[in-house]
Amino acid sequence: MRSMEKSIMALLIVVIALSILLQGATAVETSPTVIVVGAGMSGISAAKTLVAAGIKNIIILEATNRIGGRICKTNFAGMSVEIGANWVEGVGGNEVNPIWKMVNKLKLRTFVSDYDNLTANTYKQVGGLYKKSEAQTAFGAADMRSEFSTNISVSMSAHRQEDISILTSQRLTNQVPYTPIDMAVDYYTYDYEFAEPPRVTSLQNGEPLPTFSNFGEDLYFVADPKGYETVVYYIAKQFLTTDADGVITDPRFKLNKVVTEIRQSRSGVIVKTEDGSIYRAAYVMVSVSIGVLQTNLINFHPDLPQWKILAIYQFDMAVYTKIFIKFPYKFWPTGNGTEFFLYAHEKRGYYTVWQQLERTYPGSNALLVTVTDDESRRIEQQPDSDTKKEIVEVLRNMFGKNIPEPTHILVPRWWSNRFYKGAFSNWPIGVSRFEYDQMRAPVGRVYFTGEHTSQQYNGYVHGAYLAGIDSAKIMIRCIKNKDCKYHAMPKGT
Structure with a gap:
């Protein structure tokens, strides 16, 4: 009997050992x-x-x-809007942007963004529009600074010289933006793209940009319910x-x-x-x-x-915040050449770049204003009600005191979100x-x-x-x- 018990016990040990080995093998395989x-x-x-x-x-x-x-849609007042990436940037060049191929294959609803008429849509801190001639002067000076910076960047890269900031290249022209309108145009040129100011952004990365050099200079705004x-x-x-x-x-x-x-x-x-x-x-x-x-x-x-x-x-993790705000009716210009407009404030980057969404979301009575960097962080830390008050004050400075109160506001918080801590990287x-x-x-x-x-x-x-x-x-x-x-x-x- 004892020998039989020993045999049974030995058999059990073998079975258990084989079971363990098989479990281990399964764990490795899976x-x-x-x-x-x-x-x-x-x-x-x-x-x-x-x-x-x-x-x-x-x-x-x-x-x-x-x-x-960071490609993320959400519902805002009945619209499907993008709180993260929104554009296909770099279209119309010799090379085809791979994202543009997929967007077209999926037949997503897109709209080309036309910024060409900003000279007729730039607003003073108080008192309405700048004269078009004054805005043209500011944009012309910005174009000259950008062209100079591009030439400096190309030369420095060719000679393998150390990088400098975009602001440093501007200083070489003795034309650093300091008036409200010059700062607004400069913000639109650089911060609106890189989400950080020229004083920290690399010249050799920013001028010229490979995205536009390789894929083309057109930008398409994605506004599709599918997202x-x-x-x-x-x-x-x-x-x-x-x-x-x-x-x-x-x-x-x-x-x-x-x-x-x-x-x-x-x-x-x-x-x-x-x-x-x-x-x-x-x-x-x-x-x-x-x-x-x-x-x-x-x-x-x-x-x-x-x-x-x-x-x-x-590396820098930049913060780029697109704030959506809806009103009971439109009080801003609509039609061709009015989609984008600028607000020139003495504080650089204070609710500077605006987009009215009538073309992309017809009948929505909605605006989109973009803030970045320190303004994004400040706004993320205050109640949306305070942000709404600031926005309404800015709009009243542009369009008069009789505009209505907004009905909805959406303030994304990429910087505060522990899974992202910002919108995208910037090359310092x-x-x-x-x-x-x-x-x-x-x-x-x-x-x-x-x-x-x-x-x-x-x-x-x-x-x-x-x-x-x-x-x-x-x-x-x-x-x-x-x-x-x-x-x-x-x-x-």
């Missing part, structure tokens, strides 16, 4: 090869590129409850399974997963999320914004090396291709992507899309060809 952190444009673009290369064993962890990241995020969904649905209604049901895609820790070793990575979940993989692709990387939301173990930390903190003074290579460079099994890793197109939707492809290709070389060395261009090249 463990994803790559974890992608973030389901914005770059993360989805990178994931699609990996799957297309045969690396289908992936998991996408998205902190929010949706795809799209600009449709482009991101279109890419995602090319490799993620959906149900009959087109809803993504792929088990590899997980929402509401806030990554808080990335731990790597020679054998792989472990990713932990805020809800206590733990995921294992061979590699991880981090697509969060540069603003998030500059916070402690994600802890890296071991710590990122000093060269990587220095690269991260050399002194950052070169070397720093971009450092920013994009993997650290062991941890790879990085995002619009901030695109040297030519940082800050743009097409930059995010192309960066995802580029970063994925670097990872693919490592996984498939065992070529895991990253070659950064030397400083100064």
